[in-house]
Amino acid sequence: MxxxxxxxxxxxxxxxxxxxxxxxxxxxxxxxxMVVLSFQVTDSKNRYINGLKPSDFRIxxxxxxxxxxTFAEGAKxxxxxxxxxxxxxxxxAKKDALPGMDRPDAFTGTNVFVLFDTxxxxxxxxxxxxxxxxxxxxxxxxxDSVAVYxxxxxxxxxxxxxxxxxxxxxxxxxxxxxxxxxxxxxLLLTLRDAAKVPGRKVVIVFSNGPDNASMVAPDDVRAVAxxxxxxxxxxxxxxxxxxxxxxxxxxxxxxxxxGKAYHAKTWQKQVEAFEDIREDLGNSxxxxxxxxxxxxxxxxxxxxxxxxxxxxxxRVHSRPGYRPSRGV
Amino acid sequence: MGFGYWTDKHVxxxxxxxxxxxVEKAGADAExxxxxxxxxxxxxxxxxxxxSYAHYAPPGAQILYTNPTFVRSHxxxxxxxxxxxxxxxxxxxxxxxxxxxxxxxxSLSTLPYALAExxxxxxxxxxxxxxxxxxxxxxxxxxxKIPRWWNVSPAQVHWVGLHMHYGRELLAEAALDPGVRKxxxxxxxxxxxxxxxxxxxxxxxxxxxxxxxxxxxxxxxFSLARDLSTKGSADGSCVLAEIRQLLQQGITYxxxxxxxxxxxxxxxxxxxxxxxxxxxxxxxxxxxxxIMAESWESNALYWAALADEMHIAxxxxxxxxxxxxxxxxxxxxASHLEDWPALLKSLRVVGDDVRARSRAAVAAEKAxxxxxxxxx
Numbered sequence: 001m002x003x004x005x006x007x008x009x010x011x012x013x014x015x016x017x018x019x020x021x022x023x024x025x026x027x028x029x030x031x032x033x034m035v036v037l038s039f040q041v042t043d044s045k046n047r048y049i050n051g052l053k054p055s056d057f058r059i060x061x062x063x064x065x066x067x068x069x070t071f072a073e074g075a076k077x078x079x080x081x082x083x084x085x086x087x088x089x090x091x092x093a094k095k096d097a098l099p100g101m102d103r104p105d106a107f108t109g110t111n112v113f114v115l116f117d118t119x120x121x122x123x124x125x126x127x128x129x130x131x132x133x134x135x136x137x138x139x140x141x142x143x144d145s146v147a148v149y150x151x152x153x154x155x156x157x158x159x160x161x162x163x164x165x166x167x168x169x170x171x172x173x174x175x176x177x178x179x180x181x182x183x184x185x186x187l188l189l190t191l192r193d194a195a196k197v198p199g200r201k202v203v204i205v206f207s208n209g210p211d212n213a214s215m216v217a218p219d220d221v222r223a224v225a226x227x228x229x230x231x232x233x234x235x236x237x238x239x240x241x242x243x244x245x246x247x248x249x250x251x252x253x254x255x256x257x258x259g260k261a262y263h264a265k266t267w268q269k270q271v272e273a274f275e276d277i278r279e280d281l282g283n284s285x286x287x288x289x290x291x292x293x294x295x296x297x298x299x300x301x302x303x304x305x306x307x308x309x310x311x312x313x314x315r316v317h318s319r320p321g322y323r324p325s326r327g328v
Numbered sequence: 329m330g331f332g333y334w335t336d337k338h339v340x341x342x343x344x345x346x347x348x349x350x351v352e353k354a355g356a357d358a359e360x361x362x363x364x365x366x367x368x369x370x371x372x373x374x375x376x377x378x379x380s381y382a383h384y385a386p387p388g389a390q391i392l393y394t395n396p397t398f399v400r401s402h403x404x405x406x407x408x409x410x411x412x413x414x415x416x417x418x419x420x421x422x423x424x425x426x427x428x429x430x431x432x433x434x435s436l437s438t439l440p441y442a443l444a445e446x447x448x449x450x451x452x453x454x455x456x457x458x459x460x461x462x463x464x465x466x467x468x469x470x471x472x473k474i475p476r477w478w479n480v481s482p483a484q485v486h487w488v489g490l491h492m493h494y495g496r497e498l499l500a501e502a503a504l505d506p507g508v509r510k511x512x513x514x515x516x517x518x519x520x521x522x523x524x525x526x527x528x529x530x531x532x533x534x535x536x537x538x539x540x541x542x543x544x545x546x547x548x549x550f551s552l553a554r555d556l557s558t559k560g561s562a563d564g565s566c567v568l569a570e571i572r573q574l575l576q577q578g579i580t581y582x583x584x585x586x587x588x589x590x591x592x593x594x595x596x597x598x599x600x601x602x603x604x605x606x607x608x609x610x611x612x613x614x615x616x617x618x619i620m621a622e623s624w625e626s627n628a629l630y631w632a633a634l635a636d637e638m639h640i641a642x643x644x645x646x647x648x649x650x651x652x653x654x655x656x657x658x659x660x661x662a663s664h665l666e667d668w669p670a671l672l673k674s675l676r677v678v679g680d681d682v683r684a685r686s687r688a689a690v691a692a693e694k695a696x697x698x699x700x701x702x703x704x
Binding site: 153154155156157176180181182184185188189192210211212213214215216217218220221224243245246249 | 390391394395396419422423424425427428429430446447449450451452453456
């Protein structure tokens with residue numbers, strides 16, 4: 001994700017100037033891009049590796065070494081990383097200590113957007129799916145915020161982003177099933193909402209049917225997620241897996257955004273998939289950095305090296321890159 | 329036959345075209361330069377198309393900003409074996425996970441409606457999606473995007489506002505004066521459904537003006553005021569006096585109808601905005617239709633009255649009306665196909681929100697400008 005902040009620097013001072021005068025004052029805009037990168041580290045047996053420090057990582061963009069600004073593990077409070085590599089809690093830092101980070105508290109925990117299929121395909125397993133999502137929400141860390149959106153032909157914001165997990169479940173329980181399946185339309189709108197929220201975020205899609213109503217293509221939506229740095233986890237169930245194209249698309253979207261795709265045939269498998277996602281969130285590392293000068297305005301490849309693992313025994317699971325936002 | 333896979337020669341040709349290399353190769357050869365100019369034709373086509381698409385882009389549009397080939401993929405000919413040349417614009421290619429997204433096919437003759445139809449599902453209903461959504465929303469979007477208010481005068485906006493005032497004034501007077509009531513009910517009968525007219529009549533008899541006003545749509549209120557403003561004396565009403573004064577100053581109903589009417593491509597076979605003063609049409613055999621949607625003329629009139637009340641300059645309507653319409657659509661919570669009261673309620677909810685925000689903004693501005701009083 002890149003967060004853009006446009007600072008407004010005015011030349012003339014004075015607290016109570018008339019509006020007419022204000023419009024004549026020159027305004028300089030400064031655009032600051034901050035990249036938020038989440039990833040998991042696992043060993044050869046797919047077990048999460050925890051407890052690594054900022055100094056254990058080297059982040060590269062197109063081979064250019066980046067300087068880590070903040071670092072967080074799981075739902076723990078984020079740390080500000082000084083130039084000498086020392087760390088101190090970000091929440092203790094001044095409000096404007098880091099450009100683009102007006103709300104350091106937003107970087108504690110994860111903003112989880114659950115996108116739940118309520119189209120005609122869901123009549124059969126609707127209640128089970130609801131239960132699986134409710135269990136997942138209940139099990140989230142207290143620091144995590146959650147929003148529950150549903151989609152059929154349109155998107156519906158069943159519960160807006162909240163730290164009150166009870167509210168989210170209450171919104172979920174009000175959802176109703178019916179109508180066409182416009183998954184990628186709904187996913188696009190969810191990503192647009194998620195992009196407005198500072199901090200780390202993920203989108204979890206629960207879909208039972210192949211898309212039959214979207215106007216946007218999956219890869220265009222995937223590109224939005226990639227550029228905004230929002231991992232997409234997809235749990236697909238029985239119906240969708242009869243359509244090999246949809247299955248391949250789900251895998252591609254998940255892989256390219258740093259998420260995962262699950263094929264859950266039964267409701268027990270759905271619960272397991274949600275459990276796995278929760279594990280992923282709790283065992284993730286999140287770093288932020290301000291990209292070094294890079295002439296590449298196209299796709300920038302991100303790589304994460306672990307310096308404390310010279311034998312390369314660990315695997316890093318992250319998004320492959322992003323396209324920088326164009327602006328001033 | 330679906331639209332999942334296709335080859336698009338037009339886009340392929342653009343991809344292969346390297347203008348710099350072609351110009352360098354052509355050198356000073358006039359014929360070759362002429363050829364290059366010809367090769368630029370598809371790009372020029374796309375630029376012109378993009379202007380049209382952008383001009384009619386509905387509020388909250390997503391496809392235009394997400395699908396980089398949406399405009400380029402416009403297909404004037406249609407699928408192999410069919411001819412869409414000069415036919416109405418249609419949407420193809422939705423719901424195919426392997427394709428490049430939906431695209432429009434056919435001529436540009438009904439582009440605004442096709443775009444509105446394609447983009448309507450990106451609006452997010454505040455409640456569970458309403459039944460009335462399907463045909464009504466594209467028509468509402470078209471009515472907010474086709475008319476432009478650059479040449480509308482503040483006096484015309486005020487004229488609409490005065491009509492709304494006068495309509496309410498007439499209803500209030502009808503509760504007290506049986507003579508006026510008869511006139512009002514007889515006139516309302518021409519524009520509103522019989523059942524609703526009877527209810528309004530009964531409420532007026534009972535003296536419940538507020539409930540009666542709540543049942544009358546802005547277009548009915550406007551028509552009522554328009555019809556009755558030409559009758560009787562203006563002695564008792566300063567609003568009517570002002571309406572007549574503006575008439576003398578050159579405000580014409582035709583100009584107002586064009587400014588705040590709605591396009592009716594199905595009913596009138598034209599995109600020219602106009603007010604027809606129709607009764608709202610019923611659903612046909614259980615289905616809503618574009619004719620039904622086109623019979624709703626209240627939005628622009630309500631927005632004009634709101635702009636008059638908020639002192640919003642007419643040029644700003646070009647921005648505000650699409651925004652307000654988006655909010656209006658998102659607030660609709662209808663329970664059946666002809667749930668016009670749900671629309672009316674949504675209109676008023678958006679209007680109240682605009683008023684509240686405006687008041688809050690004015691209060692904040694005053695607080696910022698006025699120095700802190702020592703007595704506070």
